[in-house]
Amino acid sequence: MDSLYISIGIVLLSVGALGYYAFAFLPAQLHRWRCQSLRAFAKAIELRTQGRYGDPALIAQLAIAVGARLGIEGEARKQLELAVYLRDIGMVGIPYALLNRSTPLAPMEQLTLARHVEIGAAIVEQLPGLNMVAPLVRLHHIEYAQQPEAPLGAHLLAALSDLIELAQHAGYEAALHALQAGAGTRYHPQVVQAIAAELQARPLGSWAPLRRSAALWLGLVMYPLKDLTRLFIELARH
Amino acid sequence: MSLERRGRLRKRYWLWSGLLSGVALIILILAGNPFQQGGHLPLLLGLGLVALITELLLIRYPLQHGYTDRGIWMSVSTPIVAAVLLLYGWQMGVWLDALVTFGAGLLTARLKQSHLRWVWLNTAQSILCAAGASAWQIGAGYTAVFDTLPSFLKAALALLGVLGLYSLINIFLVSVTVALAEGVRLHWVLRESLRGLPRETLPMFPLSLLLMTVLHLYGFAGSLAVLAPYLALRQAFILYTRQHELYHQTIRSLGFLIQRAHPYTGGHLQRVAQWGRKVAERLGLPPERCELVYEAALLHDLGKTVLDERILNKPGRLTPREWEQVQRHPQLGAEILSDVPFLNPIVPWIAYHHERPDGKGYPYGLQGDQIPLEARIIAVVDAFDAMIGGEAPSQQRQYRRALSIEEALQELRRGAGTQFDPQVVTVFEQVVQEWLPLSRIAEGEARTRMQSACH
Numbered sequence: 290m291d292s293l294y295i296s297i298g299i300v301l302l303s304v305g306a307l308g309y310y311a312f313a314f315l316p317a318q319l320h321r322w323r324c325q326s327l328r329a330f331a332k333a334i335e336l337r338t339q340g341r342y343g344d345p346a347l348i349a350q351l352a353i354a355v356g357a358r359l360g361i362e363g364e365a366r367k368q369l370e371l372a373v374y375l376r377d378i379g380m381v382g383i384p385y386a387l388l389n390r391s392t393p394l395a396p397m398e399q400l401t402l403a404r405h406v407e408i409g410a411a412i413v414e415q416l417p418g419l420n421m422v423a424p425l426v427r428l429h430h431i432e433y434a435q436q437p438e439a440p441l442g443a444h445l446l447a448a449l450s451d452l453i454e455l456a457q458h459a460g461y462e463a464a465l466h467a468l469q470a471g472a473g474t475r476y477h478p479q480v481v482q483a484i485a486a487e488l489q490a491r492p493l494g495s496w497a498p499l500r501r502s503a504a505l506w507l508g509l510v511m512y513p514l515k516d517l518t519r520l521f522i523e524l525a526r527h
Numbered sequence: 528m529s530l531e532r533r534g535r536l537r538k539r540y541w542l543w544s545g546l547l548s549g550v551a552l553i554i555l556i557l558a559g560n561p562f563q564q565g566g567h568l569p570l571l572l573g574l575g576l577v578a579l580i581t582e583l584l585l586i587r588y589p590l591q592h593g594y595t596d597r598g599i600w601m602s603v604s605t606p607i608v609a610a611v612l613l614l615y616g617w618q619m620g621v622w623l624d625a626l627v628t629f630g631a632g633l634l635t636a637r638l639k640q641s642h643l644r645w646v647w648l649n650t651a652q653s654i655l656c657a658a659g660a661s662a663w664q665i666g667a668g669y670t671a672v673f674d675t676l677p678s679f680l681k682a683a684l685a686l687l688g689v690l691g692l693y694s695l696i697n698i699f700l701v702s703v704t705v706a707l708a709e710g711v712r713l714h715w716v717l718r719e720s721l722r723g724l725p726r727e728t729l730p731m732f733p734l735s736l737l738l739m740t741v742l743h744l745y746g747f748a749g750s751l752a753v754l755a756p757y758l759a760l761r762q763a764f765i766l767y768t769r770q771h772e773l774y775h776q777t778i779r780s781l782g783f784l785i786q787r788a789h790p791y792t793g794g795h796l797q798r799v800a801q802w803g804r805k806v807a808e809r810l811g812l813p814p815e816r817c818e819l820v821y822e823a824a825l826l827h828d829l830g831k832t833v834l835d836e837r838i839l840n841k842p843g844r845l846t847p848r849e850w851e852q853v854q855r856h857p858q859l860g861a862e863i864l865s866d867v868p869f870l871n872p873i874v875p876w877i878a879y880h881h882e883r884p885d886g887k888g889y890p891y892g893l894q895g896d897q898i899p900l901e902a903r904i905i906a907v908v909d910a911f912d913a914m915i916g917g918e919a920p921s922q923q924r925q926y927r928r929a930l931s932i933e934e935a936l937q938e939l940r941r942g943a944g945t946q947f948d949p950q951v952v953t954v955f956e957q958v959v960q961e962w963l964p965l966s967r968i969a970e971g972e973a974r975t976r977m978q979s980a981c982h
Contacts, residue, residue, distance in 0.1 A: 306733070307730060310730075332832060332866055333832050336833040337833045
């Protein structure tokens with residue numbers, strides 16, 4: 290009778306593996322693909338604006354790490370990551386000359402630039418599988434004092450966007466100080482606190498080489514499994 | 528395809544279906560009367576019902592690339608048939624498969640708009656598959672008794688063999704039928720379906736193993752418990768497929784949307800993409816490659832989103848500095864897409880879509896065969912649509928008058944060998960000649976509609 294339990298165990302194990310593949314591995318892989326494809330469009334914007342709004346992959350990592358401190362997990366986390374890549378897509382509708390001006394912008398021109406938020410949200414709303422990210426895109430430059438009830442993810446995006454943009458010419462120290470000065474008025478105080486804590490735990494220099502590490506690990510685990518199953522087929526054939 | 532070839536194929540197709548039917552009937556006769564098979568009749572009917580239900584809830588699998596709107600349909604009654612083959616002998620398996628396929632075919636014939644002839648052909652195919660798969664079991668001299676671990680493992684291995692053989696035979700038979708019925712080359716269909724073999728067979732294996740164990744231990748009542756994991760699995764796969772399709776839609780719509788920021792009509796990209804795919808098909812590229820040509824043609828000017836729109840929209844001639852900027856766009860497009868691993872194959876096509884066989888193209892000045900065929904296809908198709916004025920609204924580029932289709936074709940012919948690849952030009956001419964009458968009809972219809980609206 291012992292062997293019976295063993296066989297049932299083996300069967301349950303294989304069903305478990307199947308469940309893992311269908312419910313955990315496939316969705317993770319799909320999210321990875323989606324982020325990769327969106328990275329291409331973020332890259333287009335990056336080239337168009339000559340990189341002044343930062344490396345999207347870096348911002349995505351930072352957003353996920355800070356989001357974890359703020360309790361943004363699961364589906365909200367995925368949406369946050371997608372929003373990082375999509376947030377500036379509206380820049381395609383902003384005149385090139387305005388985006389690449391080295392002198393400061395006049396107030397009217399700043400209003401034009403600010404329209405990228407609306408354009409981006411309108412574009413994202415049209416996309417079948419991504420329209421749930423549109424609110425985050427629309428709110429990614431909000432001020433805390435005006436809309437304190439907006440989702441935490443939007444406040445996080447607003448603070449991070451400014452941080453990276455400021456850091457491009459003033460350095461991270463100064464950018465963080467500017468954020469802390471605006472906490473409670475312009476930025477969500479909790480968000481600023483979390484960003485400061487995260488940057489203290491891991492200074493920004495150490496971020497770059499960590500790209501797509503989780504996805505890589507998943508792949509490293511899954512690939513031998515795939516080969517193993519192929520081996521079994523071969524064995525069964527001979 | 529010539530009429531002669533079509534007739535020959537038609538004859539071969541009838542021969543093939545006759546052969547299938549004959550062999551299937553002989554197998555059925557050899558398998559004997561299912562109503563005389565001892566105490567297994569209730570089991571056969573019960574399992575048949577379960578299998579019928581699963582067969583009606585088909586799983587749709589995504590294919591590797593492109594094929595977003597098609598996908599292949601996989602029957603899920605196969606694991607049940609395989610388990611029955613091993614446990615109760617090949618006769619029972621063959622009858623089960625025949626009954627289920629025929630029943631499901633009849634019930635869904637209206638839905639799938641399939642002819643009764645197809646239902647029978649499908650049934651004959653499944654009979655052949657089941658009988659062929661059982662050859663594995665007979666050859667191994669295996670009987671399904673598993674009281675010890677080694678015998679259980681042996682049973683599992685035999686099951687895997689049966690499943691694999693079943694799928695292989697199925698793929699071969701279906702491929703021949705499809706190739707004969709649609710006049711496609713057999714090795715394309717075979718290659719395309721063989722690639723999906725592990726992905727289709729392996730998920731069936733645990734399910735089949737579970738079913739076999741439960742049937743052996745608890746009989747028919749136990750087999751009902753298998754329905755639960757099956758339904759969960761089905762849900763997961765449907766979800767995955769939908770998301771997969773969504774992802775492709777996303778790529779396409781983002782391509783369109785970004786281009787819309789510039790003076791393109793959506794029609795230009797779509798025409799270039801469709802013609803590109805047609806030419807690729809005519810040149811004998813494998814199907815998944817043709818799909819990629821389609822996507823590459825949609826995204827080929829992605830690099831222009833990075834450029835200053837004042838240059839792109841400029842009505843007059845460009846200054847040398849502006850021209851230099853415009854010449855960067857293939858490279859920029861390639862750079863944008865280089866971060867996406869599954870788009871890797873199309874990156875060089877986009878980078879080289881303005882190269883010329885005589886080496887006078889930009890930005891790299893490659894020559895002849897150094898330019899990938901796909902890039903040469905996109906170059907010809909893109910240039911043609913730009914010449915007939917499809918690229919930009921007519922107020923753009925005022926210095927360049929839109930040509931008629933005949934003039935544009937002549938221009939292509941004149942540039943063949945220097946500016947364009949001669950082989951691609953020849954094939955593309957055929958494609959345009961076929962498209963021409965259709966477009967004339969559409970144009971005429973639009974005109975009459977406008978006139979009637981005016982009156």
